Amino acid sequence: MPRRTDLNSVLVIGSGPIVIGQACEFDYSGTQACRVLREEGIRVILVNSNPATIMTDPEVADATYVEPITAEVVEKIIERERPDALLATLGGQTALNTAVALHERGVLEKYGVELIGASIEAIARGEDRERFKEIVASIGAESARSVICHTMDDCLSAVVELSYPVVIRPSYTMGGAGSGIAYDEADLHQIAGAGLQASPTTEVLLEESIIGWKEYELELMRDRNDNVVIICSIENIDPMGVHTGDSITVAPALTLTDREYQHMRDVSIAVIRAVGVDTGGCNIQFAVDPATGRLIVIEMNPRVSRSSALASKATGFPIAKIAAKLAVGYSLDEIPNDITGVTPASFEPALDYVVVKAPRFAFEKFPQADPTLTTTMKSVGEAMAIGRNFTEALQKALRSLERAEAVFGWGKQPLDKDALVAQAALPRDGRLRVVQQALFAGATVEEVNVATGIDPWFLDQIELINEVAAEVRAGADLAPHVLRRAKQHGFSDRQIGALRGTTESVIRGVRHALGIRPVYKTVDTCAAEFAASTPYHYSSYDEESEVAPRAKPAVLILGSGPNRIGQGIEFDYSCVHAAMTLRESGYETVMVNCNPETVSTDYDTSDRLYFEPLTLEDVLEVYHAELAAGPVVGVIVQLGGQTPLGLAQSLKDAGVTIVGTTPEAIHLAEERGAFGRVLADAGLPAPKHGTAMSFPEAKAIADSIGYPVLVRPSYVLGGRGMEIVYDEPMLSDYIERATQISPEHPVLVDRFLDDAVEIDVDALFDGTELYLAGVMEHIEEAGIHSGDSACALPPITLGHAEIDRIRRSTEAIARGVGVRGLLNVQYALAGDVLYVLEANPRASRTVPFVSKATSVQLAKAAARVMLGSTIAELRVEGLLPRTLDGGSLPADVATAVKEAVLPFGRFHGVDTVLGPEMKSTGEVMGIDALFGTAFAKSQLAAYSGGLPTGGRAFVSVANRDKRSMVFPVKRLADLGFEILATQGTADVLRRSGVIATVVRKHFEGDDGTLDAVQQILAGDIDIVVNTPYGVGARVDGYEIRTASVRKGVPCITTVQGLAAAVQGIEALLAGEVGVRSLQEYGRDLRAWREES
Amino acid sequence: MSGPAILVLEDGRTFTGTSYGAEGETFGEAVFCTAMTGYQETLTDPSYHRQVVVMTAPHIGNTGVNDEDPESGRIWVSGYVVRDPARRPSNWRATRTLDEELSAQGVVGISGVDTRALTRHLRDRGAMRVGVSSIDTDPQSLLTRVLASPTMAGADLVSEVTTTQPYVVPAIGEHLFTVAAVDLGIKAMTPHRMAERGIEVHVLPATSSVDELLAVGADGVFFSNGPGDPATADHAVQLMRAALDRQIPVFGICFGNQVLGRALGFGTYKLIFGHRGVNQPVLDRATGRVEITAQNHGFAVDAPVGVVTDTPYGRVEVSHVGLNDGVVEGLRCLDVPAFSVQYHPEAAAGPHDSAYLFDRFVDLMRATRVSA
Ligand SMILES: Nc1ncnc2c1ncn2[C@@H]1O[C@H](COP(=O)(O)OP(=O)(O)O)[C@@H](O)[C@H]1O
Ligand SMILES: Nc1ncnc2c1ncn2[C@@H]1O[C@H](COP(=O)(O)OP(=O)(O)O)[C@@H](O)[C@H]1O
Ligand SMILES: [Mg+2]
């Protein structure tokens, strides 16, 4: 069937902010979908509140709405755009649930919008756990015994029948939100309670536990002719009980006989048909009893999922792209397989390599969180690696995580076998390393299998790695065949060096002298049966390399590796833009990255893709291979965040050309002392600071510059280990707790600037001219990490004078450092002094936000500058505005607000207080004519429900905030909110004529009335304002804040945040909030720039 | 740790590796199989007789060897080439390791080979003769023996794989039909799939005479898969014509498809590297549906696609085509009750998409019985 001719415009719903369980894989899928639909001549309307995505680039869709993804807002877009159809299967659970909501509100019917991909009925059959189980039974397959519960009482009676442990799984959620394993009644109350909360249909499934069974996933596609193909099988190394998103997984499945695999295939095909996903991708999960092979269906996702992204990268089969084509009417056999160019998409990929995916966690940022891995997803990102065998792929995947402790190691000191085996039984981050240690300590495969449930085949492979390690360590000198064997099993030069008691570079020298280098194979979907036309490569220590020679000069772009807090999709955005623009300007672009979720790792984003870890060794080998293939201009390290930036110097030392800002210049900005001199020369003030090698030194510095001080270990990312210290006891406590202070590990002590306005600046410098791209004013005061605080562009309270001062200071820094390309500076405006907090000589998290808010393709311009274009040239060319810059915008320009999205809901009991250490996983953008409206939109996009327009506000603030809180709270009262407050706050309010009902604090003696926490939990509170105070604060108010998170009540923890919220609430009360596309905003801006 | 081994192709390309399975030396036609599961079924498929099979999937032997999955009484491949053999199998049904099984059956193999490089070589240059040795690792001397070994073109191998004695596979449940199956290298799953449908299957030696075939008094005749060059299968073609002459319903698969093709007067030819795997898309031209099929063939029928051809047995059309390369994957006679496919609907190993063909055979026999 060819493409439907009755579809002229399609609305695509994105997945919103990056959250745990829903990350940039949906940028990858949504972007592919939009591109495909446009190639088909269809008008694409897109809604996604996440500005950091490629899909929200104005050129990806015809009308791009960076607006909150709620049924109300999307209805406005539909009313305005009148699309023929809605495609909701590529925007994750968010898009799917929004589509269901639109249907229930009768919107789709009212505007005659057809839901393509999966029908409402199919979605319900797939997502509703109860109906799904009926379907599984109807096709003669099995699911785990379970009971559907709508109340806690249902749950309690259900366990009688199921008996503990039981698994709790809510409907219509993803990433295991609200799910968990209950071992007793206390667990049940806690988990099922949250589960009922999490499920939009207040429905949870209580299920018999099959923890320890093998877990598998199949990725399927179906077309309108009912042709079904399996794209990929994925096997979880961590057995049932650990969420697939948190498991180390491998593709293809490696421990199934054909009979078992075909049974799984038959069942999944029967399921997709019975559920009735008419076209597109879908993911089905299975559990297999290792003792009997008994097969149980766990769940299906009637949409493209995180696993589909993984499957696409693992096989080279672009599931999202094909799904979009199927949705508009094509059948699989009508769509060519891009990679071979000659064969059709109606086939099942064959792999001649092994893929391993490993999750990346962020528990170090949430000390109070339970690090045990369970049915609710906790990882924030993942790395994928490809090798010709499992051991190679596994070790590459582990080093791709960029965590020393994740990589296998072989110490000399004896290990406690039994302790390690016991430890391995508890699934946690890094469990596989514990397993490796246990085997190394002499545990048998059987022992470890019993403790962990990990399949003996995988354990034997880890045993094999240990054996090879022993061979490497043994012997007077390293025999060539042993070295080669080690490389064939994925050992890095560093690991081998450690085993031989020497350095990585010595091993590399030996290896190169022996001519032992990796070859590069190709991911081709067909195990070499047909020639591949797309250079999608991975390294392997095998015989024949497939890198083709080229004439065009190449530029290597280093990506940012696995998503983590502080380094996420924003950096991928910049890398992708560099690839696009350099391709256009005649270079052969070569992407190196190991994150399967991203657009950068799509085989058609760059001319060549190397799916490799971002370590010095792996990058050097890619560089070497490309140098052999043709001319290489150099390597771009400033777009992928700290990961590539950290490699700059050693790459250069190894003879690699770095384009753009030089490693020396990078050092000037990164090293405290050097940067201090740059500022001094430029006459720019920085907060008083000192570097301490011991506690007495730290104390002395603190005394001299005065408390509060900001302390941190030197060389940190994303504010790791940073704390505000208010007095000496806190200081000594911090030094004790958070540092191993020594001359090697000094601690930096800065004067903490109280009540300072933080300003984030992104700029471009070509050596002569500075282009000030954007000036963002933070809502929260300095002290809250720039990544976590909301900010506004244009800056709400800064005048021309200040912006000019910022422009001059930024230019001085750019000059002093010697930037060629992007520069990000954070300032703090205290009183009238503009302090420089730090400068990052690289693309920042805010580049995509600035690009969208000012309609300028900043990352593209940056890539061009790195390769020698001047800003003047780019202005003429039109890549940058002909005149003016991001600091000079029309008076009536729309305000864009960026709000951070925090993962507190995932981690029970974690305090929500923000500080200098970054904790957010993603961000949203709200844009509108006025700040208040834009802010309100950002809140609606970031938190379900957004700001309340009435009801009861509970206020309890620290003494230092009592003054500044009065005005906004009074305004809340005037706007009709009923104010509740704790005693102290209430007293202050009363004096200003605000009558607040006094609510007792959690720990104040019980007098029969509901205390603050109880009222929040009872759902009696609509908005919570609670600012913590220095020392005590981390405790005081803790229960209030965590309760708010559990109930999903907006919880404001700073006075500035409150002020902004009040403006937002006013805007909402003022009436109709409209929607407008980025293309429209852009048109206005360009018109204005033409005139001026 | 087993000793070194080498693999030498007839064009001189040499790969070194480690001895796997039995020690020794072996020759055959080098072919590659892209299936990621089902090595046990592959090894025991008689169609692989005299072929040295290169597995593109790197890890082989992970699920060991069990007693249920073999497709015949023995391993047929003449040699086995893998990259990473399992050291330890893991599967609840496994009773022994693949390495042990290969040694026990004297099958010479080689591991640690860059199987992707080898596969790309065969893809570009075509299937060719090969030698694998763990006793003489001198490429030159092995090459001379490779060049002296027989080629697959013109090879009549059916007689080497067919059963010596007829045997019966009883119908499962009610006995509805009787089928005479000409064993040209039949796989165990094929009679089983028919038995599941109430068919009693009389498996006959390929050497059976026309009279012996007819003596079964079958409702239908089945022609199985098998090794070698169909151009040599004159006797099978005779048997086929006998069935066609008498309007007895005929179903052929793989080699059986080529035999039907020849009986109808079409030629057969050798593909460059053949189709071997479980992911081959085939279009059913009647329904427009695509099925993912298990395939193992190096030869194909040379018949015009998209037109009805007149033959001694009336009008014939190509019913199925391979979507990867347009190769004829099935024939349907319009005037006599006969059809065949080039692939493996019994699918062991492989997907079950094509099982419906056995139902078609049943329908054909039922229809013929009614009209008779
Ligand atoms: N009955 C069960 N017993 C043990 N573990 C289970 C059970 N059901 C699900 N799980 C585990 O919980 C994880 C999440 O369950 P799933 O239904 O896939 O939720 P989600 O929709 O979040 O993916 C699965 O990956 C699996 O490891
Ligand atoms: N001297 C200071 N006074 C007040 N706040 C500060 C000071 N230095 C840093 N901060 C706060 O800490 C946050 C993180 O510090 P920064 O140097 O930017 O670390 P990172 O490299 O993690 O971005 C900043 O965004 C700012 O809010
Ligand atoms: Mg799941």
Ligand SMILES: [Mg+2]
């Ligand atoms: Mg910063």
